[in-house]
Amino acid sequence: MKNTTRWFGHAIVVLLSICAFAQTPASRNEFVIRNVRIFDGTRVIPNGDVWVENGMIKAVGPKLAPPAGVPTIDATGKTLLPGLIDTHVHTMGEDTNLKSALALGVTTELDMGAAEKYAFKIKNEQAKGKDLDLADLRASEIHPTAPDGHGTEYGIPIRTISSPEEAQDLVDAGIAEGDDFIGRSFTTTAASMACASQR
Secondary structure, eight states: OOTTOBTTTTSEEEOSOHHHHHTSOTTOSEEEEEEEEEEOSSOEEEEEEEEEETTEEEEEETTOOOOTTOOEEEOTTOEEEEOEEEEEEOOTTOHHHHHHHHHTTEEEEEETTOOTTHHHHHHHHHHTTOOTTSOEEEEOSOOOBSTTOTTGGGSSOOOBOOSHHHHHHHHHHHHHHTOSSOOHHHHHHHHHHHHHHTO
């Protein structure tokens, strides 16, 4: 595991009970998880320790020896693994959704239709070291559809496109606005138009 991995961003989540996880001292910037089964995304370490310092993984190995006074979490019988990524969510602009996700081991969420400027707010705050009790958020605020397509049935304003040229304009707008990706309904619409234009 890379030592540059952010503990609450894309790092690791101890699958203890939620109560035990909540007892981890969030205000401290250093701790060691001991006697834990580790899956790093590629291999399994049957029993080891993980030392976290200043939000980064400092070391992984057996019987690590941090300085005296560093808090330890005995994870005997538990498993440590990379944070999960939920690739289709609707956070609805609610911090509580991101808090719940992180508590359950989901460290990153992809919002397929974010509330206006919400994702940018969260990303900016997390870059400053804030909101570390929330899952990381990646989002698309541009999620148009075809006329009368998915999304229009909810009675809320949603952009529609009718040609590949319009699709390109919206992709360019999304890039300019800082979207992390293009929403699913738009991707499907654009792909259908591209195919149709080649017939």
